[in-house]
Amino acid sequence: MCGGGSSLMATVLEAKFLKADTEPSLADYVFRRAVIALLIALTKRGDAMISERIAELAREQEERRKPESA
Numbered sequence: 001m002c003g004g005g006s007s008l009m010a011t012v013l014e015a016k017f018l019k020a021d022t023e024p025s026l027a028d029y030v031f032r033r034a035v036i037a038l039l040i041a042l043t044k045r046g047d048a049m050i051s052e053r054i055a056e057l058a059r060e061q062e063e064r065r066k067p068e069s070a
Contacts, residue, residue, distance in 0.1 A: 024032075
């Protein structure tokens with residue numbers, strides 16, 4: 001019976017330790033916000049690069065069409 005109580009106490013202490021470990025801290029929040037901001041910035045930059053390339057390809061296509069119609 002005593003072993004069972006000890007095991008129960010160990011389980012309760014372990015659960016409290018894990019709970020304390022998983023609660024977000026200010027540092028975790030700041031880190032996550034920084035990662036999100038970085039991903040947003042990279043996404044915007046990638047979108048801008050793709051838009052530039054599409055515009056460039058459209059200009060090239062227009063240049064190719066001009067001699068055909070002339």
